[in-house]
Amino acid sequence: MRLSQHFGRTLREAPADVPIAGAAWLMRAGMIRASTPGVWSYLPLGEMAINRLETLLSEELESFAAEEVDLHEEASLDGLVDREVESYKDLPRTLFQTRREGISDNNGLIALREQRVHQSLSLQMGNDHCRDAVQQLHHLHLAFFAQCGLPVLIVNAETGATTFALPHPQGHEQIAHCPECGILSMLNTAAFDRGQPASEPARPLEKVATPDCKTIADLCAFLGVEAQQTLKAVFVTLDAGEATEQTALVMLRGDLDVSDEKVKAITGAGTMQPATEAEIRERIGATPGYASPIGIREDALVIVDESIHGMANFVTGANEADVHYRNANYPRDFAAGMVVDIALAYPGAGCLRCDGVLMVEPAAILGRTTMKTLKATYLDASGTEQPVIVGSTQIALDQVVCAIADLHHDEHGIVWPEPVAPYPVHIVCIAKSNEAVRAADGLYEELRGAGFLVLYDDRNLSPGVMFADADLIGIPLRITISPRSLENGGYEIKWRQQDERTILPVADAFSVIGVWLARGLPPG
RNA sequence: CGGGGCGUGGCGCAGUUGGUAGCGCGCUGCGUUUGGGACGCAGAGGUCGCCGGUUCGAGUCCGGCCGCCCCGACCA
Numbered sequence: 001m002r003l004s005q006h007f008g009r010t011l012r013e014a015p016a017d018v019p020i021a022g023a024a025w026l027m028r029a030g031m032i033r034a035s036t037p038g039v040w041s042y043l044p045l046g047e048m049a050i051n052r053l054e055t056l057l058s059e060e061l062e063s064f065a066a067e068e069v070d071l072h073e074e075a076s077l078d079g080l081v082d083r084e085v086e087s088y089k090d091l092p093r094t095l096f097q098t099r100r101e102g103i104s105d106n107n108g109l110i111a112l113r114e115q116r117v118h119q120s121l122s123l124q125m126g127n128d129h130c131r132d133a134v135q136q137l138h139h140l141h142l143a144f145f146a147q148c149g150l151p152v153l154i155v156n157a158e159t160g161a162t163t164f165a166l167p168h169p170q171g172h173e174q175i176a177h178c179p180e181c182g183i184l185s186m187l188n189t190a191a192f193d194r195g196q197p198a199s200e201p202a203r204p205l206e207k208v209a210t211p212d213c214k215t216i217a218d219l220c221a222f223l224g225v226e227a228q229q230t231l232k233a234v235f236v237t238l239d240a241g242e243a244t245e246q247t248a249l250v251m252l253r254g255d256l257d258v259s260d261e262k263v264k265a266i267t268g269a270g271t272m273q274p275a276t277e278a279e280i281r282e283r284i285g286a287t288p289g290y291a292s293p294i295g296i297r298e299d300a301l302v303i304v305d306e307s308i309h310g311m312a313n314f315v316t317g318a319n320e321a322d323v324h325y326r327n328a329n330y331p332r333d334f335a336a337g338m339v340v341d342i343a344l345a346y347p348g349a350g351c352l353r354c355d356g357v358l359m360v361e362p363a364a365i366l367g368r369t370t371m372k373t374l375k376a377t378y379l380d381a382s383g384t385e386q387p388v389i390v391g392s393t394q395i396a397l398d399q400v401v402c403a404i405a406d407l408h409h410d411e412h413g414i415v416w417p418e419p420v421a422p423y424p425v426h427i428v429c430i431a432k433s434n435e436a437v438r439a440a441d442g443l444y445e446e447l448r449g450a451g452f453l454v455l456y457d458d459r460n461l462s463p464g465v466m467f468a469d470a471d472l473i474g475i476p477l478r479i480t481i482s483p484r485s486l487e488n489g490g491y492e493i494k495w496r497q498q499d500e501r502t503i504l505p506v507a508d509a510f511s512v513i514g515v516w517l518a519r520g521l522p523p524g
Numbered sequence: 525c526g527g528g529g530c531g532u533g534g535c536g537c538a539g540u541u542g543g544u545a546g547c548g549c550g551c552u553g554c555g556u557u558u559g560g561g562a563c564g565c566a567g568a569g570g571u572c573g574c575c576g577g578u579u580c581g582a583g584u585c586c587g588g589c590c591g592c593c594c595c596g597a598c599c600a
Binding site: 013036214290460464466482 | 600
C-alpha cells in the first residue's frame with residue numbers, strides 16, 4: 001500500500017483517557033479509533049493487523065481439517081448439529097468462525113462493548129475424545145499466542161472450562177498459581193486447603209453480650225479470639241429480579257471470603273448481589289450484624305462452607321442485637337442445606353494438591369475454552385444414540401491486538417512481532433530524486449509481484465515525519481531508499497527492534513529481502 | 525451504590541474578580557526546506573456536554589440532567 005493513498009493518519013499525541021498503553025499506541029499509529037469508549041473502529045492498518053491474527057488462527061486449524069462456518073447464534077449450534085450429524089461416520093468434525101459478540105463484563109485488557117471473537121468448535125464422540133481434541137486446540141493456540149509474543153497461560157476455570165490468561169498488572173481477573181505443582185486456576189474457582197485447626201471436645205453453647213460488635217474484626221477485638229474461631233454470615237440475593245429470585249445465608253470461617261463464582265455454580269444462579277436488610281429479615285429471619293443459622297426460619301436456604309468441618313467451639317451470631325454465641329458446634333447446634341466449597345482462595349493459602357502455597361496475580365482474559373454435551377445425538381457403531389460433545393475455544397481478537405501493542409512497544413511506537421505484523425516490510429523513500437523514486441517504486445512492485453504485502457511511504461514529506469510514522473506503525477523491516485543510500489551503495493536496512501542500519505547492495509536487494517520475508521527470519 | 529475529578533476547534537490543553545474565547549500540534553495556500561515529527565508568511569476551523577435559572581451581560585455563578593475517568597464499597 002502506498003501511504004500517499006492510504007486512509008487514516010498517525011497522531012502526535014494519544015487521546016486522553018485511554019486506559020491502556022496498548023490501545024493508545026494503536027490509536028497513535030492510526031490503526032484504531034474509539035468513537036465512544038468501548039467501541040473501536042478499525043482503520044485499514046488495524047484491520048490488516050487483526051486480519052493477520054485471523055489468518056494465523058485459521059492456518060493453524062488446517063491440521064484438524066477444520067472448515068469455516070458462519071453460525072449466527074450460539075443457540076443454533078445444537079439444532080444445526082442435530083440436523084447435519086446422524087452417524088458416527090459424521091464425526092469428529094472441526095469448525096471455526098469469527099463473529100461479533102456483544103459483551104457486558106470486562107475481564108480483558110480493555111473494556112469493549114463488542115468484540116471480534118475467533119471460535120473453534122470440535123464436534124466429538126465422547127468426553128475423552130473431546131478432552132483430547134481440546135488439548136490439541138490448546139497446543140495450537142498456545143503456539144499462536146507465542147507468535148504474538150504473549151506469555152499466555154491456560155488456567156482452570158469453572159468445571160469444564162479454562163481461560164487463556166495473560167498475566168498483566170492491569171488485568172481485571174485474578175489467577176491463583178502454585179509454584180510447587182504448577183496448578184493454575186482462576187482465583188474465583190480455585191480450590192485450596194483450609195488449614196484446619198485441631199478439633200477439641202464440644203463445650204456447652206453459651207450466649208455472650210457483645211455490644212456494637214457488628215463485624216468480625218470488632219468481635220475478635222472484643223472477645224479476644226482469632227477470626228478463624230468465628231463463623232461468619234454473608235447474605236446474598238440470587239437472580240434478583242428473576243422468577244427464581246431467592247436469598248441465601250452463606251456461612252464460612254471468619255477469616256475467609258465468599259467466592260461469587262462458586263456460589264453461583266453451586267446454586268445455578270445467574271447473578272448474585274448482597275442482600276438488603278429487609279430481605280435478610282423476611283426471607284431468612286436473621287438479625288443483620290448478629291446473624292447465624294441458629295434460630296432462623298426453618299425454610300431458609302443455608303449454604304455452609306467446607307471450612308465448618310475443622311471448626312469446634314466457635315463464635316457466631318445469636319440473631320439478637322448485641323449478642324453472640326460461644327462454643328457453637330456443627331451439626332449439634334444448627335442444620336445446613338449443604339456443606340460445600342464456596343470460599344475464595346487467597347495469596348498464601350495452601351495448595352490442595354501438594355505442600356505448596358498459592359500465589360495470586362492479576363491477569364487479562366484473552367479467551368476461553370468450554371466443553372459441553374449437546375442435545376444433538378448420533379448413532380454409534382452399535383446403533384445406540386449418543387450425545388455429541390462439543391469442545392469450543394474462543395479468542396478475543398481485539399484483546400489480543402491490544403495486548404500485543406501493550407507488551408511490544410518502545411518510546412517511539414509499536415514493535416510488531418514478526419509473525420503477526422500487519423505488513424512484513426515498510427519501504428521509505430526520502431529526499432526524492434528521480435533515481436531514488438525509480439528504485440523505490442521498482443522494489444515495491446517487485447516485492448508485491450512476488451506476493452508480499454508491502455507498505456510504501458511515497459509521500460513527499462520530510463524524513464523525520466516518515467521515520468516517526470514508521471516507528472509508530474512498527475513494521476518489522478524498514479527499507480530506506482534515498483540519494484544518500486544509493487551513494488552508499490544500495491538500500492538502507494533497519495529492523496524495527498534494533499538500532500543498527502546496514503546497506504544492502506541494489507543488485508542483491510530483491511532476492512535477499514525475498515528470502516527474509518518468505519522464511520520470516522529474525523533480524524541479524 | 526458512595527466519594528473525588530473532568531467535559532472548551534480534529535488531538536492535547538489554558539481561560540484570573542462574570543464583559544462576547546485563546547495557545548501548541550494538526551489542517552489549507554504560497555515560498556524556502558529534505559536522513560529523525562523543518563522554517564517563514566497568509567488563512568480556515570468552536571451553538572464552550574445538554575436543559576433551565578440569576579444577570580444589562582455567563583465558558584465563568586446557581587439548579588438539574590447526560591457522558592467519561594479515578595478511588596472506595598456489601599463480607600455482619
